Amino acid sequence: MTDPIDRLLDAAESGKSIIKNRDILHFTHIPNTILHRNSEQEQITQSLLPILKQSRPSNLLVYGKPGTGKTLVVKKVISKIQKRVEESNFPIKLIYSNSKDETTLYGLLVSLGRQLSLDEKELPTTGLATSEVFKRLLNKIDEGKLNAIFVIDEIDYLAQLISKTGKDILYQFTRANERLKQGSLTLVGISNDLTFKEKLDPRVISSLGEEEIVFTNYNKDQIQKILEERINEAFIENSVDESALSLCAALAAQEHGDARRAIDLIRVAGEIAEREQAEMVTDKHVRLASQKIEENKEETSLKSFPLHEKLVLLAIMKANGPSTGEIYSSYKNLCKVVGRDELTQRRVTQMLSEIELSGIIIGRLIHQGIHGRTKKYKLSITTEMVKKSFKDDLTLQDII
DNA sequence: CCTCCACAGGAACTGATGGCGT
């Protein structure tokens, strides 16, 4: 029997790998051909043509569930246009930004600015009024005579953010061209929510929603084709079992046809198979991968919780009952044990809703007549999982 | 049929942080 460490090291050194190109298995990779999306590609190209001719800016809204290839298609079309005009003295600048990556409106504007190559000095990360940031963005476009295309992903999220602060940035964006002497600004909004338009200011809709393109969900066969394409490029030949492939597609199809998920799944399955030094990815690996992705998601989100949210979660585990009142008193006890000031009940209910949003607990509203109204919570993951994720936290060690 | 429980969850506010422009 050889030493297991040696065995693994040997295998790694011998370079036997069934994945030959990992990058292709990340969903941000833009494949040569984007399958099943020909008519959408055409539509987007057509609606963006006016900027090529510099006739007028044309804004555009793209709808579709996650993982339907919206972002990839948009990026591909724009980069093609970009290439076409590269030699002419007509610079097109693609600016992509995902609203969910930025927690605030301000952060979003700054990330846009950074891509317009405004540096730390010209655009500080904090301290300015939003209108000031906006002005600087426009100035930059004006000075550089740029034709900027702002791609704003998850624009519904941004719209929500805006409605909270009362700032009408989207409207300002759509009207920006009137303030620009040179250059232009084109907006491409990408949204997961098909109903989001109704929540917008009608003035914004009229200019932003001139053109709309809807991406339909993929069905199982389509996902399978997409996977095949990527597998051909990323894996060595005959290293993915037929049934593993169709299982991947089936699992992803269950989740409203999310191709992104399917690609993730096959990548992780490939990595697991490789670690086992298997010759082939089988459906066993896919199942393991699916489980692992799920657990990883839970664990990382658990670890990133702030202290009080962790305490609340532990309180749910230790409480005598699942109702808010019982959780809160259990939480107060825990606070005493670890010597922290307790937060108000209002804050704790808010935290509970926040945790519920992340899917780690499930709440159900219960009306108990004279005994009032409560929300009863229950963990949707195992208590072991919670303990495992929290055991690194020094302040929590005594109570786990 | 009315009452009244035990909270849910909205709104407005506070105080700390951090950095601008003048």
Next chain:
DNA sequence: ACGCCATCAGTTCCTGTGGAGG
């Protein structure tokens, strides 16, 4: 040095509510 602007976690105050039990 000072006022201003924005964000964030948290607080205070509040109104709303389905149905068991009288």
